[in-house]
Amino acid sequence: MSAPRTLLAIDKVSKNFGRVTAVDGISLDIRENEFFALLGPSGCGKTTLLRMLAGFETPNDGRILLDGRDIARTPPNKRPVNLMFQSYALFPHMSVRANVSYGLEMERLPAKEIRSRVDAILATTELVALADRKPEQLSGGQKQRVALARALVKRPRLLLLDEPLGALDKKLRGAMQLELKRLQHEVGITFVIVTHDQEESLVMADRMAVLRDGKLLQCDTPHAVYEHPVDRFVADFIGVMNFVPGRATDDGVLAADGARIVGTVPSTLAPGAAAVASVRPERIRLFPSAQTANRVAGTVEALAYQGLDLQLHVRTALSQKPFLVRVTADAADRRPVASGDAVELGWDAVDVRIFAD
Amino acid sequence: MKSYAPSRSSLLMAPALAWLTALMVVPCALVLALAFFRRGIYGGIEYTFTLENFGLVFDPLYAGIFLNSARIAGTATLIAVVIGYAAAYAIAAAPRRLQPVFLFFAVLPFWSNYLIRTYAWIVLLNREGLITQLLRWFGYTGEPPSMLYTEGAVIAGLVYNYLPFVILACYAPLSRLNPELAEASRDLGASAMTTFRRVILPLTVPGIAAGAVFVFVLSIGNFVTPALLGGGRFQMIGNLVYDQFLTANDWPFGAALAMALIAIMLLVLTAQALAADRAAGRIAEAKGGADG
Numbered sequence: 103m104s105a106p107r108t109l110l111a112i113d114k115v116s117k118n119f120g121r122v123t124a125v126d127g128i129s130l131d132i133r134e135n136e137f138f139a140l141l142g143p144s145g146c147g148k149t150t151l152l153r154m155l156a157g158f159e160t161p162n163d164g165r166i167l168l169d170g171r172d173i174a175r176t177p178p179n180k181r182p183v184n185l186m187f188q189s190y191a192l193f194p195h196m197s198v199r200a201n202v203s204y205g206l207e208m209e210r211l212p213a214k215e216i217r218s219r220v221d222a223i224l225a226t227t228e229l230v231a232l233a234d235r236k237p238e239q240l241s242g243g244q245k246q247r248v249a250l251a252r253a254l255v256k257r258p259r260l261l262l263l264d265e266p267l268g269a270l271d272k273k274l275r276g277a278m279q280l281e282l283k284r285l286q287h288e289v290g291i292t293f294v295i296v297t298h299d300q301e302e303s304l305v306m307a308d309r310m311a312v313l314r315d316g317k318l319l320q321c322d323t324p325h326a327v328y329e330h331p332v333d334r335f336v337a338d339f340i341g342v343m344n345f346v347p348g349r350a351t352d353d354g355v356l357a358a359d360g361a362r363i364v365g366t367v368p369s370t371l372a373p374g375a376a377a378v379a380s381v382r383p384e385r386i387r388l389f390p391s392a393q394t395a396n397r398v399a400g401t402v403e404a405l406a407y408q409g410l411d412l413q414l415h416v417r418t419a420l421s422q423k424p425f426l427v428r429v430t431a432d433a434a435d436r437r438p439v440a441s442g443d444a445v446e447l448g449w450d451a452v453d454v455r456i457f458a459d
Numbered sequence: 460m461k462s463y464a465p466s467r468s469s470l471l472m473a474p475a476l477a478w479l480t481a482l483m484v485v486p487c488a489l490v491l492a493l494a495f496f497r498r499g500i501y502g503g504i505e506y507t508f509t510l511e512n513f514g515l516v517f518d519p520l521y522a523g524i525f526l527n528s529a530r531i532a533g534t535a536t537l538i539a540v541v542i543g544y545a546a547a548y549a550i551a552a553a554p555r556r557l558q559p560v561f562l563f564f565a566v567l568p569f570w571s572n573y574l575i576r577t578y579a580w581i582v583l584l585n586r587e588g589l590i591t592q593l594l595r596w597f598g599y600t601g602e603p604p605s606m607l608y609t610e611g612a613v614i615a616g617l618v619y620n621y622l623p624f625v626i627l628a629c630y631a632p633l634s635r636l637n638p639e640l641a642e643a644s645r646d647l648g649a650s651a652m653t654t655f656r657r658v659i660l661p662l663t664v665p666g667i668a669a670g671a672v673f674v675f676v677l678s679i680g681n682f683v684t685p686a687l688l689g690g691g692r693f694q695m696i697g698n699l700v701y702d703q704f705l706t707a708n709d710w711p712f713g714a715a716l717a718m719a720l721i722a723i724m725l726l727v728l729t730a731q732a733l734a735a736d737r738a739a740g741r742i743a744e745a746k747g748g749a750d751g
Contacts, residue, residue: 158642178645191643195661204657208648256647 106133109292110155110260115164115174117150124150126316127164132260132294137286139303140296142313143339148296151313152262155294156185168259179208184253185262188269190245192237198248199224199233205256223255226288243274250282254289263295267302279305300340304328312336334457337380344386346379346420347459355379355456359419364395365454378459381449383413383428389437390448397448400425402439407431414439416447487721494714502708512715521699525719528695531610531685532678535617539674540667542618543625547666550626551633562630566623573620577687580616581607584688608690616684621674628670632663665735672731676724696720 110132117125125147132138140148153159154166157178166174173181184205193201199220206216224230227247237245246266253261266282267275283306286293297303303310304324311321320332331337334345348357350371354364355378363379371377381396390397400418407413412434415424425447439445494512497505515521550561568576583589584607591603606612636659644654682697691698696716703713 156646158645178642179648179650185643185646187639187643189637189639191637191639193640193643193658204644204649205647208653252643252647 109134111167113165113167115154115161115166117154117159117161123316128318130311130318130321132292135290135292137293137306137308139307139310140313141300141303141310144298146313147316148313149264152264152296156183156262157181182259183262184256184258185264186249186253186266188264190249192245192248194237197234197236198229201248202252202255205252219255223251227251242270258291260292260294263293265297266295282306334378337455337457342383342426343380344383344425348377350375350377357420361398361420363454364451365456367456371458376459378457380455381453383426385453386427386447386449388429388445390446394448395451397446399446402441402443402445405441416445490714490717493711494718496711498709498711504710512712515712516715516719524694524699525696528679531613531695532675535614535678536671536674539618539622539625540671543622543670544629544667547626547629547633550630565626569623576620577616577684580688584612608692612688613685616688617678617681621677624673625670629663629666632666636662668731668734672727676727680720
């Protein structure tokens with residue numbers, strides 16, 4: 103298998119507005135046919151980066167190479183990149199069909215070709231029955247599909263999606279996540295999606311970049327980012343994490359109360375430095391065996407039944423916040439616990455991640 | 460939501476209705492009635508029914524003045540819309556916090572008296588007025604240009620006086636337009652010009668129409684500006700009505716002219732209201748903006 107081809111290379115791109123640096127020297131490669139997510143809290147620079155890819159902002163520094171050609175200064179109407187806006191930005195005075203045809207009319211294609219391509223994309227996005235409606239007559243999910251069809255019909259090299267599911271309710275969002283994935287596969291276009299929702303990028307993206315304060319923290323597959331976050335911020339931002347603050351030792355972290363958390367200490371962390379040991383809720387077992395590397399006693403403070411699994415809040419001496427523990431409903435059935443019960447928690451050394459604090 | 464009892468809403472509307480009835484409907488009815496009587500031999504009114512006055516309105520002499528008025532008002536409207544829309548566009552594109560300041564300056568002339576504003580134009584356009592002096596200052600030595608008492612002066616005066624209406628009417632839809640609509644158009648491959656023609660303009664037409672109707676209706680019936688800046692040489696219907704009542708002492712004919720003028724205005728306003736109704740749908744949608 104040949105190495106995946108790079109479609110878009112973002113090369114040391116920076117953008118500042120006055121004295122505010124929105125994007126600070128970001129370099130990223132986005133591959134052909136990839137579903138790529140730009141993830142970060144609001145104000146992290148992800149939207150500015152997206153707008154530079156679309157052509158609505160010009161970087162102060164750096165290059166944006168699409169198929170090897172620098173498009174950093176190409177106006178938005180001259181680049182083979184389309185953006186699906188967060189507000190969808192459908193033209194309110196045009197029907198669904200006119201909205202979708204607009205981009206092809208701008209390419210001055212023959213009317214016949216426009217009609218057949220629009221028909222095809224309306225079929226793909228299940229909008230045929232709504233073709234003559236005005237945007238105001240559509241539901242949120244339908245508007246989103248029109249916005250998607252309008253961008254896809256152009257067959258861009260790169261489709262940018264700005265918080266595409268942000269305006270939808272939670273249930274619809276789940277369905278649309280899979281729908282977007284299916285569509286991306288079907289049309290074979292590279293998708294770059296901007297989101298602040300870590301769950302969304304875990305579900306949809308082939309690879310994701312985590313941004314903070316205009317800087318790139320980590321760029322990898324969702325699995326790698328979830329299992330091996332590069333720092334405490336990423337560990338906290340992606341998924342749920344339990345943190346135990348303390349000091350680094352040779353083989354783990356010495357917690358404030360004298361307890362030791364065993365795990366692999368990164369080489370960058372000198373013994374004695376402020377460190378934090380972390381473990382995911384689903385890696386923690388209730389009533390572990392005596393061989394388990396890390397064990398701690400605690401008291402159950404609260405339980406939340408969530409269908410497939412049970413979430414526990416367990417107060418321990420290790421941290422200020424209670425430990426979050428996720429056990430399967432099966433395990434909970436075998437040995438039921440109730441609020442107020444004394445329990446023992448345990449987890450393996452391989453499941454511990456240690457970061458500078 | 461609980462709906463108000465009809466008695467309460469009519470109570471709230473009563474003062475406005477009474478005001479309009481006393482000062483608008485009754486005088487209009489009186490003027491209308493007047494139009495069906497004869498003019499007395501020595502002025503005054505002879506109370507015998509006739510349709511002559513309305514016939515006279517269609518006399519080529521007077522119909523010509525109607526057409527002339529419509530032409531002058533139409534020209535002023537066109538110029539005011541072009542200048543006003545451009546100004547409104549620029550204001551709507553300015554930073555948010557500066558927009559109220561610019562709007563304030565745009566409507567500032569309204570704070571002075573209409574007559575004084577119009578007299579100011581006489582000072583400007585006079586043969587030895589400010590414009591001539593400015594030309595002299597730049598080295599112009601020829602005959603002073605005759606600008607005052609021309610049709611151009613009348614049009615300039617009308618445009619100047621009603622421009623703020625156009626700016627305000629166009630600013631409203633422009634400022635509410637979701638900026639992502641223009642970006643979406645650019646993103647889909649449209650040039651700035653095409654984006655304006657196919658997206659921005661169609662969505663702000665109701666504002667243009669409202670402003671244009673305002674200028675046209677106020678201009679076609681105007682008599683102060685043509686009297687002062689046109690020097691009475693370019694008669695508009697307003698002057699004609701004024702003359703019939705105050706100089707010629709032919710009240711019935713003046714009333715018929717006034718009614719014809721009101722009919723034209725009603726026609727224009729109705730057409731605009733119908734068009735606005737149709738456009739209401741697309742405006743509602745265009746207001747939505749992104750907050751992200």
